Each structure stands twice: as structure tokens, then as C-alpha cells.
Amino acid sequence: MKFNAADLSSMAQRYRATFVNSLSGYKSANLVGTVDAQGRHNLCIVNSVFHLGAHPPLLGMILRPHTVRRDTLENILLKECYTLNHVNQAIVAQAHQTSARYDAEESEFEKTGLTPQPCDVIPAPYVLESKLKLAMKLVEIKPIEINDTQLVIGQIEQVIVEDNAISEDGFVDLQQLDEVAIVGLDGYYTATQIHRYEYAKPDKPPLIKK
Numbered sequence: 001m002k003f004n005a006a007d008l009s010s011m012a013q014r015y016r017a018t019f020v021n022s023l024s025g026y027k028s029a030n031l032v033g034t035v036d037a038q039g040r041h042n043l044c045i046v047n048s049v050f051h052l053g054a055h056p057p058l059l060g061m062i063l064r065p066h067t068v069r070r071d072t073l074e075n076i077l078l079k080e081c082y083t084l085n086h087v088n089q090a091i092v093a094q095a096h097q098t099s100a101r102y103d104a105e106e107s108e109f110e111k112t113g114l115t116p117q118p119c120d121v122i123p124a125p126y127v128l129e130s131k132l133k134l135a136m137k138l139v140e141i142k143p144i145e146i147n148d149t150q151l152v153i154g155q156i157e158q159v160i161v162e163d164n165a166i167s168e169d170g171f172v173d174l175q176q177l178d179e180v181a182i183v184g185l186d187g188y189y190t191a192t193q194i195h196r197y198e199y200a201k202p203d204k205p206p207l208i209k210k
């Protein structure tokens, strides 16, 4: 099948959202932990976290337009920090449920049964059940004009990960942590490594890492 721009434009709104959301491929599953001015916990799932740089260690994520109440964005603006907690197979259903529009006074932790874990470097909760957690300090928020979304850039202040998942060269094997990937806004997948490859060079064939 072939779809041109006009075909995308004429799709029914829901169908187009589901279709286009699938096109950016497998994405990571993260729970964003924040607190509000009253110290109440907030948690929501995002699939838009991406690597921005290793030194300083930066991650970006895209948050939806601030045209309605957005607890996560408001808490990040207020406290200038948040946690990112990778989702594993055991907590997929609870992680998905955090996307429901709960009231600001309701904690997604209480509603889903996930457990808040204090973080000793920033005022934001980790998710105890997550096997890879990051404490993030807000660095910059860039409004994306074309669709009113916000690019949130954060610097990693702490990493908590099970030791057995880290290879000698620093590679973190997410498969060991039973992590999941997301397609669109509701498709959850497991991922199996095919190979790791040596650094690609123009004069060498692809070499599988030993």
C-alpha cells in the first residue's frame, strides 16, 4: 500500500493518530515520576524519551501541548526535576494504566499499585518495581512551534540498575532486565537481541562482537 500526504490528511482522526503513531518504530517505555507543590506523587507513561548526548549525559522527551492540565509538565516546571523508570514485563499493565486522566489529587502510584521509592538526589519518586531508574535534573524546555508540544531536556543525576545487566564495556543489556518496547500508544513488545556489532569501518565487513 502507498499513502501520500493527502491520504494521511483525509484519514479519520483516530485512525490517522494510530497509524502515524506506529511509524516511528519501536520506542522505549518509561514512567515519569514527579511531585507537585503539595508533595503529591505523579506518574505517567511516555514513549518519547531519546538520547541527546553522553557528556554531559542528556535525554530528551516530548510532552504533549499544555492546552489542558498536564500534571507532569507542571511538576517538572515547578521542581525542575523528574525520574525516568524503565518499564519491564511484570509492570506493563500498571504502566499503561498511568496514562489515564486521573485528577491532580489522585496519585497514579496508589491507583495502579506501583510503589514509590524515595530518591536521595532529587525530590521526585522512583518506581520501586522498575529495574533501571534515572534521576533527572531539568536543563531546558523548548517549545516546538509546529504542534505546540514541549521538548524537555534533562541531565542524568543518578542511575540505578541491576549490576548483572552491565557489560564490561558499559553496554546495558535491557533484555536481562525484561524490558519492553512500545509501538504506537498501546502495543507492548518484548525485544530479543540479534547481535552486537563492532564499530563499523568503511574498509571492513560488519563484525559480530565477541
Ligand SMILES: Cc1cc2nc3c(=O)[nH]c(=O)nc-3n(C[C@H](O)[C@H](O)[C@H](O)COP(=O)(O)O)c2cc1C
Residues within 6 Å of the ligand: 042, 043, 044, 045, 046, 047, 048, 049, 062, 063, 064, 069, 070, 071, 072, 073, 096, 098, 099, 100, 101, 102, 182, 184, 185, 186
Ligand atoms: C504508551 C503511551 C505512551 C505515551 N507517551 C507520551 C509521551 O511521550 N508524551 C506525552 O506527553 N504523553 C504521552 N502519553 C500520554 C500520557 O501518559 C497521558 O497524557 C498522561 O495522562 C499524562 O499524565 P499527566 O497529566 O499526569 O501529565 C503516552 C501514553 C501512552 C499510553
